[in-house]
Amino acid sequence: MxxxxxxxxxxxxxxxxxxxxxxxxxxxxxxxxxxxxxxxxxxxxxxxxxxxxxIKAASRPAVAPAASDATESHASQLAKLFATHDAVTARWLDYELDVAKLIAFPAMSDGRQPLTAAFLRAQRIADGLRPASPKARLTAEQLSEYRNAVVDYEVAFDVAERDARRLKDSSFTEAERKRLDTAKQLLSIAIDQAATPAERQVAYRRVREELDGLIALSDDAIEVLETQVALELAPGSGSASGSGPEKTDAATPASSTPAPSTPAPTTAAPSAAPPSTTPPPAPNADPWPVPARKAPAPGIRRDPAS
Structure with a gap:
């Protein structure tokens, strides 16, 4: 080394x-x-x-779905859209046909409110694009257009409802708010089953008078209100009219009993018209049966012969 x-x-x-x-x-x-x-x-x-x-997948020919599957999917989509459409309409009718809700939230029926007007426009568009049935044949563009219209309809109602619940009656003057409060109180009497028919009718007329010029009621809302105001006389009229004459007969002496010729139409001719609509021709006899509120005062006696 x-x-x-x-x-x-x-x-x-x-x-x-x-x-x-x-x-x-x-x-x-x-x-x-x-x-x-x-x-x-x-x-x-x-x-x-x-x-x-x-590249291979794109180059392969597309396999079209079966006609039955496409039709079923198309019908199911329309059925869901119909259900949503009807649900929004039912929510709107709760305000449109309920006078109490219209008094509490008057903006829902006021087309001058911008959000309410937008909702009404969306409702008209959705109703116009709605097919006749879920089995209707629509193109993809028509189905998409109707779907967008239903979505706009639902969103417009939600926005208008929230705004109406926020405003309440703030858009009215103090005097108009007092009229609305009066109408609300009278409405509770008009639909009260415990009130008499006369009281209900008077309250109903007062409600219409107080709301005149403030809230425009639709014909359907008036019809629903009149149905609520009307008494169901079928079950209650018999007991009321039956108890009235019994009390009257018990309180009236035997000499004040009407002449036997008065109830003759019901015993002699059973198929004749009701006594209330065809009273006896006698000028000095009262209509039969005599309602309890038409009975004579306790201190007055009538002579059947006179």
Missing amino acids: DPVFLELWQDYWWLIFPLGAGVIGISSGIGKAWERNAKRRHRQRLEILQAKSA
Whole structure:
């Protein structure tokens, strides 16, 4: 061995450690670079495979769905849209036909309110685009147009309802609000089953008078209100009219009993018209049967012969 090399080795033997560390670092960097390149090549292969599969799928002829499945899906979509459409209409009719709600939230029937007017426009559009039945044949554009109209209809109602509940009667003057309060109180009497028919009719007329010029009631709302105001006389009239004559006969002496000729139409001719509509021709006899509120005062006696 060369003595010069031995001398250098003896003096610089320690250089093997930094040189070894450098060689190790270089080899490690080369290995990491090769690993990164391998991962990148693998990712590129996967992307190429995915692109090829997408191209093959696009090149295949599209298989049309069965006609029955398309029709069933079309009908189910229309059925859901019809249900949503009818639900919004029912919520609106709760305000339109209920006079109490119209008094509490008058903006729902006021077309001058911007949100209410927008709702009414959306309602007209949705009603105009509604098919005759869920089995109607519509194109994809027509179905999409009707779907958008129903969505607009529902959203417009929600916005108008929230605004009406916020406003209440704030758009009226103090005098008009007093009239609304009076109409609300009279309405509770008009639909009260415990009130007499006369009281209910008077309250009903007063309600119409108080609301005149403030809230426009539709014909359907008036019809519903009149149905609520009208008494069901079929079950109650018999007991009321039966108890009246019994009390009158008990309180009236025997000499004040009407002549036997008065009830003759019912005993002699059962098929004749009711006594209340065809009274006896006698000028001095009272109509039969005599209602309890028409009975003579306790201190007055009538002579049947006169």
